Amino acid sequence: MTSTPAIPDDAAGEAPAEKTYSPLLSVLAIVLALVGGILMGWSFLTGLGHLLDPKTAQSSLYIALLFVGLGIVIVGIVFALVGIIRHAHRTVSLIALVLSMLPSFVVLVIAALLFL
Numbered sequence: 497m498t499s500t501p502a503i504p505d506d507a508a509g510e511a512p513a514e515k516t517y518s519p520l521l522s523v524l525a526i527v528l529a530l531v532g533g534i535l536m537g538w539s540f541l542t543g544l545g546h547l548l549d550p551k552t553a554q555s556s557l558y559i560a561l562l563f564v565g566l567g568i569v570i571v572g573i574v575f576a577l578v579g580i581i582r583h584a585h586r587t588v589s590l591i592a593l594v595l596s597m598l599p600s601f602v603v604l605v606i607a608a609l610l611f612l
Contacts, residue, residue, distance in 0.1 A: 517584030525575035525592035532568030533599030535561060540603050544610065565599075572596040 543558025573596040579589030 517579075517582050519585040519588055521575050522579040522585050522588040522592050525572045525579065525589070526595055528568050528572030528575065529592055529595035529599070532565045532572060533595070533602075535565030536569065536599045536603055537565075539565060540606070562603075569596050569599055 539558045539561035543555050543562065546552045546558060547555040573593065576589050576592035576596055579592065580586060
């Protein structure tokens with residue numbers, strides 16, 4: 497009697513099931529982009545107003561808040577990139593990436609226009 501060796505499921509010709517990922521990471525990236533962008537914009541504009549006003553000298557707090565907002569935006573960019581790399585809800589991840597990068601560009605443009 498001859499016996500046939502057992503064929504593993506992967507080698508039997510069946511395609512492996514594709515992993516499905518939750519959109520939670522992409523949605524979290526959008527939320528982080530909005531929170532970080534609002535914090536960056538508010539702290540930049542308010543801090544700039546305090547910096548240019550000779551009566552007040554408390555602009556260092558706004559600089560710190562700007563960097564906190566920038567850190568939140570960077571975390572949002574990382575989460576969006578992870579969603580794109582995993583092919584999980586690619587459209588939502590691309591929207592999160594654009595929303596994460598937009599505040600940085602806006603702050604840079606405003607700074608460039610003010611200091612030219």
